[in-house]
Amino acid sequence: MEARAIYELLAEKIGDGALGFTEGTGDPVADVAPASIVDACTFLRDDERCDFDMMMCLSGIDWDGYDENGKGKSVSILGYTDLGEPETTERASDGDFGVAYDLYSHRLKHKFTLRVRVTREVASVPTVSGVWETANWHEREAWDLLGIRFAGHPDLRRMLLDESWVGHPLRKDYQMPSEWDAVRLSGRDYAKNPFPPIAPPETPTPPAGDKPAEG
Amino acid sequence: MDALIALIQNAPGAANMSAQALHNTAAALMATLMFTVMALCAIVFTWMERKVAGFLQNRYGPMRTGRWHGWAQAVADMLKILGKEDIIPAEADKGLFVFAPILVLLGSLLAWAAIPWAPGFVAADLDLGLFYIFAVSSLVIIGILMAGWSSNNKWALYGAARGAAQMVSYEIPLALATIPVIMYTGSLNTQDIVIAQQGGLANWYIFRDPFLFVAFWMYFIASIAETNRGPFDMPETESELVAGYHTEYSGMRFAFFFLSEYANLFLVSLIAVMVFLGGWWAPLPLLDVIPPALTFIIKGVMMVFFNMWVRWTLPRVRVDQLMHLCWKVMIPIALICVLGSGIIQMVRG
């Protein structure tokens, strides 16, 4: 079924919860209010005409800095200064968070994308892990990396990072901590100079141009 | 032993020795010899295992140490293992932890006493020889259980529990498979068993009757399980239990386990040769020129090769399947062998 037809079915079901349908560059996407996402997902899974038995992907998004005019670029990755101190950002963080759900039906072989958008202050979306089991881990990952809470999630712990980690790295205003658990986190840049001088190495000849390796 | 005593008597300066002194000297000599042979066989077999595995797997195995096909690799490994730090985990039961490898080694070492290498050349010419061998080699089980328990490591405990269950179970088919032979010989004396197989290939027990042929394979399978080698290496199962009962062992203590594994391997191979494959008798009259002890060892090494070949071909069975195999397949078949062979003996008179 076409995405637009699915959206119309969905809008019929959840009423005000359906916020709009966009077609343009990329996949067609249906915006849904956070409050009705579980209803929407349950409907899409159980309805005969939709039958979305699999959630392909759940992606958390930090929309901060994303501007419809293409002006607000994504911030460049924050790393370390020459002295190994974490760089800081002056960004004001006021963008929304979003979650995109990509669904697929094995029987009807059609796809559909849902999207919810919540403000940075709220940062909480109802969980759909009761609808598809796979959402469990995807949501944990989104919580871990983006700090989006999933209300009602059975096991919302950090997944890829340690429980004691501070911050959510995929946020656009994330600042790398300088140490974690008494471990200094800055990378060692051997080519820069704060390192103590070393004795001359044992003649490491730089690689020659096209000296063939002999067999 | 008698042969050894006779040898010593003939040696210069030994003529005046009392019978007791002669016996003691011979015993000391024999013990030294046994231990040396065992340590040597462990070294040779580690190298052999690697080379056999290598060639079965389309690669070379060790090639560097000692120039010719890495012959010194095992020696180098032993030296390295001797130089390693001896670690006893803080939470381990120290006494048991230290004693376990010794017990394991002891178990396999004691059994060597009753192996008949050549006519008259056996350290302990016991009337209960075969029984003695099976009895003392059971000590290994206690050692493994001790090692697993005292390590205070869950994986080690798993390995020990599996190992104990496995080895206790497989003692039964192992012993049952040899019973037809004992019935034929009418003796448990190891020398008698070998002497009864004199007279070429046809007189070897394996070819005496079809039930004995089956019994030999029962013995072979059970012996693999007894030595904890693949496909029945339940106490180790490196892909499941990390390293099983010796997970926490290092250095010399680990070497003891290692040594005992290969000593055990050679031991069960020698028993197979002794019981089923004609002991020191050459298969053909043509080969009688080879000294009996050498024939015996060559046959043993061939059995070891066969064992390695099996190990490097087959996947590992699961622990419950292992038990299933033992209790529901091998013991019935071994019992049938005992019965069938007994009937044949009765018919033949």
Place this chain on the structure above:
Amino acid sequence: MATEDVKATGWADQDHVPEIKSELLELNMGPQHPATHGVLRLLLETDGEIVYKVTPVMGYLHRCAEKIAEGVNYKQWVVYTDRFDYLAPMCCNHAYVTALEKLMGQEVPERGEHLRVVAAELSRIASHLVSLATFGLDMGAFTPLLYMFREREEILNLLERIAGGRMLYNYMVPGGVRYDVPDDKWIKDVLSFVDMMETKKVPEYNTLLSYNKIFIERTANVCVISPEDAFTFGCTGPVLRGSGVSFDCRRDDPYGAYPKFDFEIPVGQGQMGAVGDCWDRYFVRMLEIEQSCRLIRQALETLPDGPYQAIELKKPVKAPMGAVYSRTESAKGELGHYLIGDGGQTAFRNKVRSPSFCNLQVVTKVGVGQMVSDLVALVGSLDIVLGEIDR
């Protein structure tokens, strides 16, 4: 856990449930364990040999690759995609460039598509070989591992000749492939390798491992994943097909040159036990090797002339604003990229939906009630790669 609960796990009918309950033993399987294929940690609660709870813990290999994706430009990011599934990097490259081209609306020349198929399928064979080999190793069969790595080495040599790298190729670029075929001899070598694989090697593996009775006993009827479980847990690839579902992105959601070729989707048929057991998942991979060989042969025999890149290598790549989700069939399953462009040269957000990540989740359900040895078989048959789970 009450005895009734234990019976619910499926062991009841086998009378394995002990009458006297003892305390459950917590067992840390990993992160350094021979059978967890990397640095996966499984927190087990066991009673003797039987597992009552499995909690996978991961992140030991986490590099926050998705953050890096926001910091490097599209072409630089191709380099990083190699590092997800380092056993089939070509498939990862393919997945990413497909997503990017979908966002850009970029067409790829025929020859480029064919070369992509050849490279990705070779990579898939290599990945499956590693998977089968390590699965055999988990079952205790060491020798097939060496035989399969011998053939994988051949593939690495072939890919090294076309892409320049042994393991991390960085071969595909947006709009095509980086290099053309090195020479005609390469094509001949690939074809002869494919022939050898089909006629000699696969039967050899089958005799040595697939049809070995001990191996069948270890894997058949073990850890059965039902199609419903596979759907809800998002299992894809050989895990889903092992459960008897005929689904393959190459056919059902076609991309690249795949629609042009003729190939079959092998599914698990429960030959040795139930549909969806470890043996089925294992054997589906074996059959897929043959199908990949077919694909390679077709792609090379019909290799068209012409350009192999649509965008000059030195040109920077820009993608418009918008979001796409694109998926491809990697060796492990459906490898998807959720890609948001912001009109510049850098992705605004790139979420990687890695197949191993989703496939692994199924152990929390299927692993319950199995023996420790069977759990090893399950993890081995899922064929996970930690580089892709932790990203």
Place this chain on the structure above:
Amino acid sequence: MAQYFADIYEAVSSVLKGMRITFKHIYKKPVTLQFPDERQVMPERYRGFVHNDMTKCDSCNICAKLCPVDCIYIESEGKGKARMMTRYAIDYNKCIWCSLCTENCHTGSITMSHDYDHSVYDRRTLVYEFMDPTQETIPCHRATRIDMGWWVEPKEDKPKPKPKPAAEAAPPAETAPAPEAPPPADDKPAPGTPTPDDDKGVEN
């Protein structure tokens, strides 16, 4: 009961088949190479350690900008014709052999060699300085180099590509399309180490 014996038969026969296959391999020639004695011949496109030919390099910074892991360090002084390169270093601790630097180099100075075997005892020794220690700076501009007698005429068949804007930043304005030249200077190892190649390199 029939199943019981069928299982036993199947087990024995499949085991024997498997053992036949492994036994056959004893007679096959091993496929492994004895590494330090025998080495694989690397194919044409093999990407080994990165090599930079300092005679061609004009310090345009494209490679450093394009490097996904920032492992190339280029420093220069001055502007325009007077611009002098003071440092060109590659940190092989970081290099991931992706070859993005080579394919965007407009002078063709940076290439991937076939070298892969550079084990060291200290990671700091994996930072390779390509500048000659005896010569403190290298002029970047083409005309200056011609004055110094460093250049021969560029080959005609090779089109001189204009430096494209690198990934995120425009290349430095001073970059000039540099022609090819015979290598007058060889690269040099990490700082302060005299190597036999050094003298030869300068004279060439």
